[in-house]
Structure formats: structure tokens, C-alpha cells
Amino acid sequence: MTTMPDSGQAAPMRTALSYVSPSGTSPWGTYLSQVDRVVPYLGPLARWAETLRRPKRALIVDVPIELDNGEITHFEGYRVQHNLSRGPGKGGVRYHPDVTLEEVMALSAWMTVKNAAVNLPYGGAKGGIRVDPKKLSLKELERVTRRYTSEIGLIIGPHQDIPAPDVNTNSQIMAWMMDTYSMNTGATATGVVTGKPVELGGSLGRVKATGRGVFVTGREALRRLKLPLEGARIAIQGFGNVGANAASMFAYHDAKVVAVQDHGGGVINNGGLDVAALTDHVARFGTVAGFKGGDALGLEEFWDVESDVLIPAALEGQITEARAKRLRTKIVLEAANGPTVPAADDILGQRGIVVLPDVICNAGGVIVSYFEWVQDFSSFFWSEDEINLRLDKILTGALSHIWSTAEKHNISLRTGAFTVACARILQARAERGLYP
Secondary structure, three states, rough: OOOOOOOOOOOOHHOOOOOOOOOOOHHHHHHHHHHHHHHOOOOOHHHHHHHOOOOOOOEEEEEEEEOOOOOEEEEEEEEEEEHHHHHHOOOOOOOOOOOOOHHHHHHHHHHHHHHHHOOOOOOEEEEEEEOOOOOOOHHHHHHHHHHHHHOOOOOOOOOOOOEEEHHHHHHHHHHHHHHHHHHHOOOOOHHHOOOOOOHHHOOOOOOEEEEEEEHHHHHHHHHHHHHHOOEEEEEOOOOOOOHHHHHHHHOOOOOOOOOOOOOOOEEEOOOOOOOHHHHHHHHHHOOOOOOOOEEOOOOHHHHEEEEEEEEEEEOOEEEEEHHHOOOOOOEOOOOOOOOOOOOHHHHHHHHHEEOHHHHOOOOHHHHHHHHHHHHHHOOOOOHHHHHHHHHHHHHHHHHHHHHHHHHHHHHOHHHHHHHEEEHHHHHHHHOOOOOO
């Protein structure tokens, strides 16, 4: 087990950066900057603020497997528990060739803030394996998942740390993780992961939950800014599960999805893209590029598209300082984690562009994961309508509290969200005290 350096100063954590976004910053550096901005609003709890800058626990594991051709290969895996003051760790597992410890640290920290922002009884955690899952067969992917689960098994569990799907992972991955953990502990433990198949204790509504949450927060932002939802122009970067489901919900409510970009290219139609047809195209070809229902859009041209709502739903650090100066939108809905770097945040604020931060905007997934966890413990499951109503209620209530906090202190919604969340985290830390 690898622990973070503890010299009494934050500096070592600020220099341990290897993953760099297009902006030239790291996700962990972005997170630390966000914490620095919230400290002045924490009052007496600020004495505990260093807690937020230090992950509680970081585990690096070797994941050796035998490939289908008989060759032995190794992958590097991570599980980081940032803070457990409010409850067990909660956060996804991503499979990506660019995964690093620093990235996972930042993602775990954002999960801590996210869970507190919507007042779930969880701490923050995150995991990942540095692997390109597209290069593995299904059997090889299963071996990687089971070995990784066994390696991190000593720190996960229904009351310790509950993984979930993230980039390039899904309900099948979660089924393998649950089965592996259960076999190793000698009892079926459905609550060890969320995002499972419904047949194994998964929750209805979980697959669409993050995208639905993006829509709900976007709907509320438009309402508060007195902008109409019907006819609103939506531009989306990233058309995976989150981006596609958010697009579908906006289109269903008569907004116009005018531009979409993913790893393969972009497409634009000022009259509105046919979201259902675009979804079918991506299912067949793996990218929005080549879709006949619109014109091709260059990767960098996407950031010049005029819209009412821009939804970054890809990876971290996409809205750079240079791009922030060019955006032609009214609202940014952060469906991805950490898509806007701090310098860009300032520019957007100066330009009057409202940013709904990731810790509230994309919290729909973890909210329904919480519902799944609760249902697993009770062995009583709710209807999808109940799930969606509960999700809507929690998100609208949380956003209302964050919005009023931001207005009270005349600060951005991001700093408002961090103020609400960090106060809850540090209050729990202060009340629990230090042991020993």
C-alpha cells in the first residue's frame, strides 16, 4: 500500500503531478486551486482545511494477467480513498490508457465534494487501471477486472468503499467485481458495487441517471436565468452514456441539440440534430463523425459554436483559458469531472457565463448509486418512476441551497458548491476528532 507524503506541508502534493490536461495543468492541481478558493468562506472550520488537500489512502496495485495467446502482461491499477469522514468511500473505476495516480486522486477528491454537496452519507473514492480495454478480448477484460478486484479487496466493501462504473466500465464489469469480492469473502455481497445489472441487485434508472441529472440541473439553471427550455440551443462535447442521455432528454423537452463532438470528430445542424438517429449512428460506427444528419465540424471549431447551453461531457481540462475566451454560450453544464481549469473559470465568470459545476451537475449517477446501495441492504426495490422523482427532488434541493449560498457570498456556483460541501465534510471531521 502506498501512502501520501505527510510532511506537514501541502507542497509535496502540489508537485506530484504527471497527468497534464490540454491546459497544461493537472486535475489534482485544479482541485487544490478550488480548495484554496473556498477556505475564506469556511469560518472556524478552516483550521481543518488541510484535510481536504490530503487523500486518506492511496493503493497502487500490479494487475498481471495471462492473455489469450498465453503471454503474461501487467497493468497498473489504483484505488484512492480521499476522505471517509461522512461515510464509506464512493466512486467509480475507469479503464483508460492515460489513467494516473494523480488523476485518480483528483477524481476521488471531487467525489468527496460531490457526495457532500448533495448530502449523501458517503466519503469520496475513485479507482482506475491504466489499460486500453478496446485492445482486450472479453475474457481478457474479465481477467483484468477480477485480478484488480482481488488486489484492492482489502480496502473495499459494502461499509468501506463502494466502486461503480466510470469511463470504459459498465454493468458487466461491476458484475465481475461483485462476484469476485463475494467469492473471496465467502458470501454474496451485492452492496460492494453499484451500477450492477438489475438481475444482480442493480437499480432501475441507474444507466441514465447521470445524463438525467445533467438535464435536471440545466432545466433549473434555465428557469432561474429566465431562459426558455423549449428551443434552447445545446452543444455537447462527448457522446458516451452521459452525453447521449443528456442530449436525449433535452431533445425530448423540445430543446435543440445543434452540435456534438467526440473523439472522432464533430457534427453540426443549426436546425437541430436528430438525437435518436445520431445515437444509432454512434452505436454502429463508434463516433459521431460521418453522421449524415448534419455537417462535419472540426474538433477545435466546436468551441466556436453559438449555443445557450454547452455541455462538456468528456474528460478533464477541456475548457482551457484560450477556449473560455471564445465560447459563445450562456450556461456551461459540467457533465464531465473537472472539465474547466481555474483560469478559464475566472474568464467565464467575467464574461457572465454561468457554470454549473461538476460536483452538482453530474451527481445524478452517484445519487442513484446511493439508491441502489440502500435497496440492496433492504432487499426492497423501487420503481423507475420513484427513482426519477427522488433524484429530481434531491438535485433541485441541493442546487437551490448552492445557488442561495453563492448569492449570499457573491461567489461563483462552483465556490458556492464547495462552500456547502466542504463545510459538511470538515464539520464531520471536527466532530469525529482525531484518533488516536
